[in-house]
Amino acid sequence: MGESVEEHLLASVRSTVFKESETLEGKLVKIEGYDFNQGINYSQLLNSMVSTGFQATNLGEAIAVVNNMLDWSLADENPTEDCSEEERSLTCRESVRCKVFLGFTSNMISSGVRETIRFLAEHHMVDVVVTTAGGIEEDLIKCLAPTYKGDFSLPGAQLRSKGLNRIGNLLVPNDNYCKFEDWIIPVFDQMLKEQSQENVSWTPSKVIARLGKEINNQSSYLYWAYKNNIPVYCPGLTDGSLGDMLYFHSFRNPGLIIDLVQDIRAMNGEAVHASPRKTGMIILGGGLPKHHICNANMMRNGADYAVYINTGQEFDGSDSGARPDEAVSWGKIRGSAMTVKVHCDATIAFPLLVAETFAARRMKFLEKS
Numbered sequence: 001m002g003e004s005v006e007e008h009l010l011a012s013v014r015s016t017v018f019k020e021s022e023t024l025e026g027k028l029v030k031i032e033g034y035d036f037n038q039g040i041n042y043s044q045l046l047n048s049m050v051s052t053g054f055q056a057t058n059l060g061e062a063i064a065v066v067n068n069m070l071d072w073s074l075a076d077e078n079p080t081e082d083c084s085e086e087e088r089s090l091t092c093r094e095s096v097r098c099k100v101f102l103g104f105t106s107n108m109i110s111s112g113v114r115e116t117i118r119f120l121a122e123h124h125m126v127d128v129v130v131t132t133a134g135g136i137e138e139d140l141i142k143c144l145a146p147t148y149k150g151d152f153s154l155p156g157a158q159l160r161s162k163g164l165n166r167i168g169n170l171l172v173p174n175d176n177y178c179k180f181e182d183w184i185i186p187v188f189d190q191m192l193k194e195q196s197q198e199n200v201s202w203t204p205s206k207v208i209a210r211l212g213k214e215i216n217n218q219s220s221y222l223y224w225a226y227k228n229n230i231p232v233y234c235p236g237l238t239d240g241s242l243g244d245m246l247y248f249h250s251f252r253n254p255g256l257i258i259d260l261v262q263d264i265r266a267m268n269g270e271a272v273h274a275s276p277r278k279t280g281m282i283i284l285g286g287g288l289p290k291h292h293i294c295n296a297n298m299m300r301n302g303a304d305y306a307v308y309i310n311t312g313q314e315f316d317g318s319d320s321g322a323r324p325d326e327a328v329s330w331g332k333i334r335g336s337a338m339t340v341k342v343h344c345d346a347t348i349a350f351p352l353l354v355a356e357t358f359a360a361r362r363m364k365f366l367e368k369s
Contacts, residue, residue, distance in 0.1 A: 046356040059349055061340040062307045066357040068338055069280035069305040072098045077276075087276070098305065099274045101281045101297070102126040103289030106134020106240070108346060110147060110167045113284070114139060114221065116351050121224035123365050125358045126282075128270050129225060129232040130289040133240030136208055136222065136232070137180065141241075143217040144183060145176040177241055181248070187214050188249045192256045203262040204237040233267045235260060236288050271296040271303075280305035281333075284346040286312050286320020294332040302327075302334035308341040309349050 034048040050060025074096035079088050086092050108117065109131070120126050138147075150164075150171035159166055163174040191210065194200040212226030225232050237258065238246055249256065271279060281303045283290045290308070297303040312321030324339035333339060342349050358365070 043356065043360070046352060055342060055344050058340055058342045059344065059352065062309070062342050062349070062353055063356045065305055065307050065338045065340055066280075066282065066353060069098050069100065069278075070357060070361060072278055072304075074276055080276075083276075096277055098278045098280050099128070099270070100126045101128045101130065101270070101279065101283075101293045101303075103130040103281070103283040103285075103293045104135060104346075105285030105287055105289060106132045106138055107167060108284050108350075109135045109138040109142075109221075110170055110172070111347050113347055113350055114142065115219075116354050118219065118221040118224060120354070120358060121221040121228065121230055122218075123358075123362060124228040124230065125365055126230065128267075128293075129221075129230060130267070130292045131232065131234055132288055133234060133237050133242045135289075136211070136234055136237070137240055137242045139220050139222050140184070140211060140215055141172075141176050141180045143215050143220050144179040145173065147172050147176075177244075180241060181245055184211070184242075184245050185249055185252070187211065188245070188256060189253055192253060195256065201262065202256070202258050203266070204234050204258060204260065205231050205263050205266060207237065207258060208232045208234060231266065231270070233263060233292065235263065235267075235292055267292065268296045268299045271300045274300060278304035280307075282307045283309070284350055285310050286318065291319050294327050294330075298330060298332040302331050302337065304334055304337050306333050306337060306339040307353075309344060309346040309353075310341075311343060311345060 029051050031051055031053050032048070033052045034045045038044070046063065047060070049056040050064065051057070052060070073094050074087075075090060075093040077093075079093075102117070102120065104113075104117065108114065121129070147167075148171045150166060150169050152169045154166060154171075156166065159171070165172045165174060187210070191200070191202060191207070195202060208222060209226050209232070212220065212222035212224075212232075215223055217223055222232065224230075237243065246256070246258075279297055279300065281293050281297065283293060283306075290310075294303075306324045306327070308324060310320065312318060314321040314323055314326070323341050324333055324337075327333040328335055328337070328339075
């Protein structure tokens with residue numbers, strides 16, 4: 001009797017522990033990493049990320065989303081009843097590509113990701129850029145003087161006594177900002193002169209384009225954005241060293257006006273007038289660039305593709321940490337969109353993503369241009 005009860009209990013425990021599984025074979029991707037016995041093939045290594053698990057999978061999915069973004073053309077869609085004869089032609093429809101919005105915070109330009117972003121602007125691989133004031137000034141300053149590798153643990157008081165500014169584990173000598181002031185104040189003087197004598201109306205994006213023109217340096221992403229007519233928007237233009245320079249200039253030579261309202265119309269227009277193109281968002285970090293791009297796309301009932309790369313978490317209610325699905329609730333991303341968030345330092349993830357997307361298609365971009 002006792003043995004029978006024990007056997008029944010054991011069978012019950014076994015059925016609980018070894019509960020029969022639903023079959024996943026053929027339904028989901030099998031987890032499997034890269035086999036280095038095959039030798040080193042970086043493209044295959046990056047392609048293996050999607051089946052590696054954790055944030056490697058998210059990076060692999062981000063690569064897939066961006067490639068879908070770049071593959072799309074209007075030829076993939078059925079012609080609408082009201083489209084013109086020209087819009088019905090296959091050649092025309094194949095030429096209509098996804099409009100790509102790239103956003104990033106200033107630390108990306110402080111870091112070596114600047115060169116990745118410069119590559120994208122140089123080859124006109126993105127259509128609209130949004131960044132912070134630091135994302136503008138750091139690009140220009142690096143044309144005048146370098147940033148150096150330091151350490152996260154360097155004491156702030158000691159650095160201050162030496163005139164060194166720390167950005168994470170990067171060091172920027174204070175002299176760099178003095179060189180920046182010497183370079184930019186005459187540019188502001190000329191802009192004020194053109195405003196007064198030629199009725200030029202300055203907006204943040206027009207100021208940024210002018211600075212890209214004036215720096216005339218091929219290491220600068222702003223130079224290439226100017227050359228390729230890629231608009232760069234920065235609604236927080238005064239929040240950084242650039243704002244400091246505008247502040248000092250307002251005492252030396254007052255009167256320069258920068259109209260923010262013209263730019264919000266232009267930025268929202270980038271999304272509103274994108275149709276019949278789809279729109280895609282690639283956003284590094286959070287804050288102002290992330291929200292500005294998402295909000296503009298709300299004006300067209302949401303973007304069709306979205307890739308976020310940041311380390312922010314959503315549990316404090318910040319927009320910076322919010323996942324794409326939160327933006328869907330606002331109409332900033334379409335419910336049908338392809339989206340992914342990569343929870344990773346963008347200095348690691350973004351160059352790898354570009355390697356297997358934009359850079360791998362460089363020849364196609366050259367043919368298009």
